Amino acid sequence: MKEVLPQLNSTFSIDCVLFGFDEGELKVLLIERNEEPFKDWWALPGYLVNENESLDQSAARILHELTGIENVYMEQFYTFGDIGRHPQGRIISVAYYAMLRLGGDKALKPISNYAKQAHWINVKELPPLAFDHQKIFDQGLEKIKRRIKHQPIAFELLPEKFTLTQLQNVYEVILGKKLDKRNFRKKMLSFNVLKDLNEKQKGVSFRAATLYRFDKRKYGKLFGKEISF
Amino acid sequence: MKEVLPQLNSTFSIDCVLFGFDEGELKVLLIERNEEPFKDWWALPGYLVNENESLDQSAARILHELTGIENVYMEQFYTFGDIGRHPQGRIISVAYYAMLRLGGDKALKPISNYAKQAHWINVKELPPLAFDHQKIFDQGLEKIKRRIKHQPIAFELLPEKFTLTQLQNVYEVILGKKLDKRNFRKKMLSFNVLKDLNEKQKGVSFRAATLYRFDKRKYGKLFGKEISF
DNA sequence: TTACTTAGTGTAATATCTACACGGTATATT
DNA sequence: AATATACCGTGTAGATATTACACTAAGTAA
Numbered sequence: 280m281k282e283v284l285p286q287l288n289s290t291f292s293i294d295c296v297l298f299g300f301d302e303g304e305l306k307v308l309l310i311e312r313n314e315e316p317f318k319d320w321w322a323l324p325g326y327l328v329n330e331n332e333s334l335d336q337s338a339a340r341i342l343h344e345l346t347g348i349e350n351v352y353m354e355q356f357y358t359f360g361d362i363g364r365h366p367q368g369r370i371i372s373v374a375y376y377a378m379l380r381l382g383g384d385k386a387l388k389p390i391s392n393y394a395k396q397a398h399w400i401n402v403k404e405l406p407p408l409a410f411d412h413q414k415i416f417d418q419g420l421e422k423i424k425r426r427i428k429h430q431p432i433a434f435e436l437l438p439e440k441f442t443l444t445q446l447q448n449v450y451e452v453i454l455g456k457k458l459d460k461r462n463f464r465k466k467m468l469s470f471n472v473l474k475d476l477n478e479k480q481k482g483v484s485f486r487a488a489t490l491y492r493f494d495k496r497k498y499g500k501l502f503g504k505e506i507s508f
Numbered sequence: 509m510k511e512v513l514p515q516l517n518s519t520f521s522i523d524c525v526l527f528g529f530d531e532g533e534l535k536v537l538l539i540e541r542n543e544e545p546f547k548d549w550w551a552l553p554g555y556l557v558n559e560n561e562s563l564d565q566s567a568a569r570i571l572h573e574l575t576g577i578e579n580v581y582m583e584q585f586y587t588f589g590d591i592g593r594h595p596q597g598r599i600i601s602v603a604y605y606a607m608l609r610l611g612g613d614k615a616l617k618p619i620s621n622y623a624k625q626a627h628w629i630n631v632k633e634l635p636p637l638a639f640d641h642q643k644i645f646d647q648g649l650e651k652i653k654r655r656i657k658h659q660p661i662a663f664e665l666l667p668e669k670f671t672l673t674q675l676q677n678v679y680e681v682i683l684g685k686k687l688d689k690r691n692f693r694k695k696m697l698s699f700n701v702l703k704d705l706n707e708k709q710k711g712v713s714f715r716a717a718t719l720y721r722f723d724k725r726k727y728g729k730l731f732g733k734e735i736s737f
Numbered sequence: 738t739t740a741c742t743t744a745g746t747g748t749a750a751t752a753t754c755t756a757c758a759c760g761g762t763a764t765a766t767t
Numbered sequence: 768a769a770t771a772t773a774c775c776g777t778g779t780a781g782a783t784a785t786t787a788c789a790c791t792a793a794g795t796a797a
Contacts, residue, residue, distance in 0.1 A: 291600060330598050333589055333591050334587065355586065355587060358584060358602050360562055360602065361563075362561065371520060373587050373589065442744090460745085461788085462787085465785095469784095483795090484741095485744090485794060485796090486743050486744050486745095486795075488745085507734060673774080688757085689775095690756095690778080694754095695753095695754090708763095712763090712774090713765070714772070715774050715776095716762090716763065717776085
């Protein structure tokens with residue numbers, strides 16, 4: 280049985296593509312929708328923009344309402360505006376992305392009941408997505424690929440303290456190819472944005488690796504320079 | 509005397525940042541507005557999107573209506589959505605850019621009378637612009653800077669046949685710095701996307717330079733590879 | 738004590754980047 | 768015809784960056 284959906288005015292929405300990294304896998308944050316259209320489908324966290332908020336503000340609010348996540352710096356990357364992309368009318372969507380540390384601290388508790396639940400899903404095992412969200416996701420993934428190639432920001436996905444092997448792992452998963460260990464280390468350390476903590480991993484079987492931390496001050500100096508992987 | 513402006517619904521518009529190159533100067537296409545708000549101000553060609561067209565289609569239509577220019581491939585680069593950016597209500601604007609061959613052939617004849625006239629203006633001598641168009645222009649300029657650094661597309665701004673010196677000139681003007689002649693040629697030719705026409709400039713005082721043409725077939729092979737200036 | 742697993746390290750060959758200067762050639766001028 | 772002018776077109780050496788490649792060290796588990 281078909282439900283009749285209300286017609287929405289010409290308007291615009293935000294969709295967020297949040298990437299996380301866990302257990303060697305790249306994950307994306309999805310919600311399960313609780314409303315028509317696409318009720319019970321998985322989708323990127325997204326909703327309509329209010330009249331009285333900027334796009335950036337709106338993105339932060341929507342992410343919070345649908346997933347409980349706050350204080351994430353997201354960046355706009357593309358606006359999707361094909362006709363027919365939304366069954367209820369002419370709605371264009373401004374897409375944002377961010378890379379994010381996973382961990383128990385960021386609770387996934389939707390506040391609005393527009394979302395039933397929110398989950399981190401392995402990007403290799405995506406369910407069918409609502410609207411044109413597969414396309415939005417694909418472009419978001421392309422975006423972070425380009426970005427980690429040119430800026431040493433992969434540690435945004437890692438815990439504060441991380442090993443070089445973990446960092447290399449992030450690169451390999453996102454770029455989809457193996458990198459040479461010695462060359463990777465040489466290059467990464469040459470950027471001079473990592474601080475050696477003189478500290479070792481704990482609670483790991485076999486030899487523990489040195490922990491590093493991202494050094495914001497040094498990063499400032501690098502910023503804008505061309506680098507590439 | 510203040511006019512009362514109609515309130516527009518929440519909706520969206522397109523603004524186009526078109527770059528051209530003429531007489532050694534980088535130019536941008538502006539219109540003189542014929543309607544409130546900002547009547548008689550200079551502005552980027554831009555207007556509201558219709559319900560029945562995609563953003564890309566809309567950009568092409570709007571450019572044509574306001575400037576007479578057709579068949580230009582434009583690419584979206586950012587969406588501007590601060591509150592208060594438009595005095596008549598909540599209007600976000602999707603910005604497009606393109607690089608374009610100038611020349612007598614592309615007539616600048618606005619079709620809609622929303623624009624009084626359209627002109628190519630030296631980017632170094634911009635008049636005050638309507639709305640937040642200065643900001644949109646600035647970001648458009650940043651965009652083409654990044655783009656010509658990574659893709660050998662500067663000849664989009666030049667006539668079909670061009671000399672290496674002209675091409676270098678485009679790079680120098682856009683990047684805002686001098687480049688070494690020998691190194692520039694070495695690098696540009698190494699990309700293997702230029703075809704030597706075995707033909708010389710005509711009608712020029714002093715020694716004539718060799719003409720080159722962009723070779724689309726070869727470009728296909730390069731595409732996607734990382735290059736940089 | 739041994740087996741296992743991951744950490745951590747150097748070098749040589751190649752490719753790319755940078756800095757740098759002058760003779761060649763068509764045109765204009767006298 | 769000779770000369771001045773202004774732009775064209777080219778090479779190299781030194782420095783830097785990239786690539787390919789394999790073993791020993793250290794800690795844990797049995």
